[in-house]
Amino acid sequence: MTQELVNVTIDGVPVSVPKGTPIIEAAKQAGVLVPHYCYHPSLPAPAVCRMCLVEVEKAPKLMPACVTTVAEGQVVHCNSATAKKARESVLEFLLINHPLDCPICDQAGECELQDYVFQEGRASTRYADYAKRYNPVEDFGPDVLYVANRCILCTRCVRFMEDVADAAVLNVSERGDRAFIGIDPAQRLDHPWAGNVVDLCPVGSLISKDFLHKARAWDLDKSASVCPGCTQGCNIMIDTRDEVVVRLRPRANLEVNRHFMCDVGRMDYRWMNRGDRIEAPLVREAGSPRLLAVDWDRALARLAELVKGTTGKVVLLASGRSSLEALAWVRRLVAAQSITAAIKVPIGEAAVLPGVPNLALRRERVPNLDGAKLVGYTTEWQGALDATRSSALTILLDAALEEKEVKQLGGGPLVVLSTVHEDWYDSAKLVLPLTSMAEEHGTYINRDQRVQRFTQAKAAPGMARAAWWIAAEALALNGTRGTPSSAAEAFAALGAWIPSLGGLTYADLGLTGRIIEPTPAGSRE
Amino acid sequence: MAIGVKVMKRPETEVSYIRATLKGMRLTFKHMFQPKVTMQYPEEKSTGDERGTYTISPRWRGTHRMMADEQGRSKCVACGLCPQICPANCIKLVPGEDEEGNRYPLIYEIDEFRCVFCGYCQEVCPEEAIHVGVHYENAEYNRGRFVYDLERLTAQTHPVSSLWDPTDARGE
Numbered sequence: 001m002t003q004e005l006v007n008v009t010i011d012g013v014p015v016s017v018p019k020g021t022p023i024i025e026a027a028k029q030a031g032v033l034v035p036h037y038c039y040h041p042s043l044p045a046p047a048v049c050r051m052c053l054v055e056v057e058k059a060p061k062l063m064p065a066c067v068t069t070v071a072e073g074q075v076v077h078c079n080s081a082t083a084k085k086a087r088e089s090v091l092e093f094l095l096i097n098h099p100l101d102c103p104i105c106d107q108a109g110e111c112e113l114q115d116y117v118f119q120e121g122r123a124s125t126r127y128a129d130y131a132k133r134y135n136p137v138e139d140f141g142p143d144v145l146y147v148a149n150r151c152i153l154c155t156r157c158v159r160f161m162e163d164v165a166d167a168a169v170l171n172v173s174e175r176g177d178r179a180f181i182g183i184d185p186a187q188r189l190d191h192p193w194a195g196n197v198v199d200l201c202p203v204g205s206l207i208s209k210d211f212l213h214k215a216r217a218w219d220l221d222k223s224a225s226v227c228p229g230c231t232q233g234c235n236i237m238i239d240t241r242d243e244v245v246v247r248l249r250p251r252a253n254l255e256v257n258r259h260f261m262c263d264v265g266r267m268d269y270r271w272m273n274r275g276d277r278i279e280a281p282l283v284r285e286a287g288s289p290r291l292l293a294v295d296w297d298r299a300l301a302r303l304a305e306l307v308k309g310t311t312g313k314v315v316l317l318a319s320g321r322s323s324l325e326a327l328a329w330v331r332r333l334v335a336a337q338s339i340t341a342a343i344k345v346p347i348g349e350a351a352v353l354p355g356v357p358n359l360a361l362r363r364e365r366v367p368n369l370d371g372a373k374l375v376g377y378t379t380e381w382q383g384a385l386d387a388t389r390s391s392a393l394t395i396l397l398d399a400a401l402e403e404k405e406v407k408q409l410g411g412g413p414l415v416v417l418s419t420v421h422e423d424w425y426d427s428a429k430l431v432l433p434l435t436s437m438a439e440e441h442g443t444y445i446n447r448d449q450r451v452q453r454f455t456q457a458k459a460a461p462g463m464a465r466a467a468w469w470i471a472a473e474a475l476a477l478n479g480t481r482g483t484p485s486s487a488a489e490a491f492a493a494l495g496a497w498i499p500s501l502g503g504l505t506y507a508d509l510g511l512t513g514r515i516i517e518p519t520p521a522g523s524r525e
Numbered sequence: 526m527a528i529g530v531k532v533m534k535r536p537e538t539e540v541s542y543i544r545a546t547l548k549g550m551r552l553t554f555k556h557m558f559q560p561k562v563t564m565q566y567p568e569e570k571s572t573g574d575e576r577g578t579y580t581i582s583p584r585w586r587g588t589h590r591m592m593a594d595e596q597g598r599s600k601c602v603a604c605g606l607c608p609q610i611c612p613a614n615c616i617k618l619v620p621g622e623d624e625e626g627n628r629y630p631l632i633y634e635i636d637e638f639r640c641v642f643c644g645y646c647q648e649v650c651p652e653e654a655i656h657v658g659v660h661y662e663n664a665e666y667n668r669g670r671f672v673y674d675l676e677r678l679t680a681q682t683h684p685v686s687s688l689w690d691p692t693d694a695r696g697e
Contacts, residue, residue: 102651103651104603213603214620218605218609219605
């Protein structure tokens with residue numbers, strides 16, 4: 001499909017954009033960011049903030065760039081004296097009632113009001129003699145606080161709840177300088193996607209209770225990742241402070257989650273900070289009653305020996321949170337034997353976001369269901385548990401077993417690769433420390449067969465290693481050549497035995513992923 | 526004698542030392558009636574203001590002091606600007622929330638050993654809470670005492686630096 005292109009000149013830069021593009025988006029193409037508050041690419045634009053006023057030649061007045069669409073031959077000046085004067089005046093109005101509480105505001109450092117005032121606002125106020133409007137802080141919902149004083153009434157939150165979440169809970173109450181964001185007194189802001197209003201808010205008016213006072217924006221280290229919550233695979237940023245994950249935020253990917261993520265995914269990060277981690281490989285020596293901490297050389301030799309010496313059925317019990325590399329390489333480690341491999345798929349309630357097609361919190365609460373299927377794992381968890389009774393070797397890959405599942409395990413040799421320690425691991429022959437998904441590079445395949453990368457957000461504890469590394473090193477000891485030395489190499493090597501990943505590298509995936517053709521069943525190696 | 530030491534042969538009878546002694550005593554007595562310039566530290570101490578005989582510049586930057594509000598709580602709101610600006614990375618700050626929902630520092634520690642006394646923390650503080658002090662007596666019996674916690678910083682009573690000379694604010 002070819003779209004009709006329109007030629008416009010923005011700040012002296014000629015660009016060609018599809019017909020119907022707002023000037024603000026065309027300006028981005030020209031490398032100019034027009035300051036804006038109410039405009040958001042995933043929301044309808046009402047042009048209420050008047051911040052994006054730009055000068056269009058032959059137009060009688062300044063035009064709001066967010067709703068004015070481009071026209072052939074248009075010449076736009078985003079930074080002319082008139083436009084700057086208009087924006088400076090808008091900022092001055094916004095600051096009349098805005099409190100000077102940046103030192104205690106969670107948004108400070110990533111606040112658009114702060115940024116634009118610093119960039120092009122007045123240096124001093126002309127309203128020093130007037131008392132500012134004061135409204136108390138309101139509790140909007142499970143995770144959202146509304147600080148009315150800081151609000152600049154861009155109405156992004158109102159439009160998100162009304163048009164995207166399809167639950168019109170918020171409105172603009174009162175008028176003029178008394179206006180504030182009101183909530184339906186009979187309701188709470190408890191929609192499963194309501195947490196997005198915190199990200200949408202350009203100032204610190206809607207704030208997350210969970211993140212309140214936790215860290216300053218400039219203290220955070222941000223890493224691109226993928227939400228491990230469900231098969232949707234929303235793109236996220238993991239924000240850490242001093243190696244502690246403090247929040248998850250959505251990362252824009254127009255194909256998967258646009259600019260949003262659900263509250264279940266947003267709040268599901270505490271397990272990344274668990275302190276009860278295994279930090280060294282533990283080996284049971286012959287005749288020893290308990291597990292002893294050893295170095296990796298000993299542990300890998302023991303693993304290689306166990307795998308090589310096993311004749312008979314091998315059962316692989318894996319977590320759906322394991323990366324594609326981990327699942328594939330661990331399966332390859334035992335490829336010589338007959339394998340029963342399964343992942344555990346917890347099922348939860350689905351929650352759809354009506355305004356975005358094909359976006360929902362999915363029932364299957366694992367991020368890598370399709371990846372696991374692709375590399376030869378089933379979801380027959382109970383069947384795999386039963387199979388451990390007759391297995392010659394059982395390998396547990398970061399799968400947390402419930403108490404009754406532990407009882408169903410057979411008494412055969414057990415190898416545990418795990419992030420956290422459980423008491424019953426004492427019966428294992430080998431316990432190896434794993435990195436969690438926040439501590440390694442890897443990929444997931446979401447429900448649309450999109451292979452997506454996640455990157456390391458924090459350091460791994462102690463001697464913990466990625467599962468693909470453990471499997472690949474043990475394979476090398478057993479004589480397999482071509483041991484990968486990085487996650488990128490581990491991924492690139494997958495193509496050799498999984499045809500639909502053939503030729504793919506991390507560079508091809510980028511940070512927004514790539515859709516692959518699923519391999520028909522049976523054509524695998 | 527193993528090594529050649531030259532033994533001075535001094536005159537024993539011809540020279541009187543009286544003249545030299547009187548000359549020396551003259552200088553001594555002269556100084557007894559001149560104004561004293563030596564500061565009798567530690568009986569006497571320099572002060573940050575202009576009242577004392579010996580003054581210390583109001584711009585002096587010494588060990589820190591945290592200002593308190595009327596209720597005696599520190600004025601710090603844990604905004605995080607001082608650890609950010611600190612070139613020596615000597616301020617440790619963990620923010621928290623008190624019973625009234627106000628932001629305040631759970632932990633606020635300054636390592637005075639690592640501090641370079643640049644005064645940026647005072648300059649950047651939006652609440653005028655942390656100050657560098659006009660103070661120079663920092664002896665302690667152990668190194669650990671040089672990490673000042675919030676309680677100790679608030680308990681300090683010494684005058685605080687003005688960072689610039691009030692009579693010459695522009696440094697001209």
